[in-house]
Amino acid sequence: SQQGEEDPQALSIQEGENATMNCSYKTSINNLQWYRQNSGRGLVHLILIRSNEREKHSGRLRVTLDTSKKSSSLLITASRAADTASYFCATITGANNLFFGTGTRLTVIP
């Protein structure tokens, strides 16, 4: 079964706005990773945050992790039409396998 759940399931914003997606998971983790998937394509790795980290930045991306609440958030600032995609969080447990949520479908309107 899938470990994580993203919220919202779908998000539609105007270009230039910020997009925030949330992820909740069930068990303790080693790290959490965020991926992007364009329709019909493979997954592109965006950012990895370790269980002992609270926040991480990469370009227009900001990820937070709250292990006490078993939750993470992905913020995309100054969104672009090219950011339109599905975004997944995935957790790694001791078994070193990734478990994915069902994703957030982001639409950025030009």
Add this chain to the structure above:
Amino acid sequence: DTGVSQDPRHKITKRGQNVTFRCDPISEHNRLYWYRQTLGQGPEFLTYFQNEAQLEKSRLLSDRFSAERPKGSFSTLEIQRTEQGDSAMYLCASSLGQGDGNTIYFGEGSWLTVV
């Protein structure tokens, strides 16, 4: 381009036929994973190799599915006697498995349609 290569990208097969997918991981990555993804869902773990050893298999991997990684490099995933429920995208991924090597990189996937 993540460097994980999958072939074929698309396969249409008749129910009951066997299909095989190939995955070439990023060079020197000792871990290789197979996932399956259906429309509107996140990828689901199927199996995982550390070098040539298959260390874990999901319950999703029925007896009709077999994966190999004979020399610890490329891997194949074979589905025997395909069923319509096998229609999905099969994703391969690889990682170094140490520190930041825990970053897992995915290929573009192999779409399977069983008619």
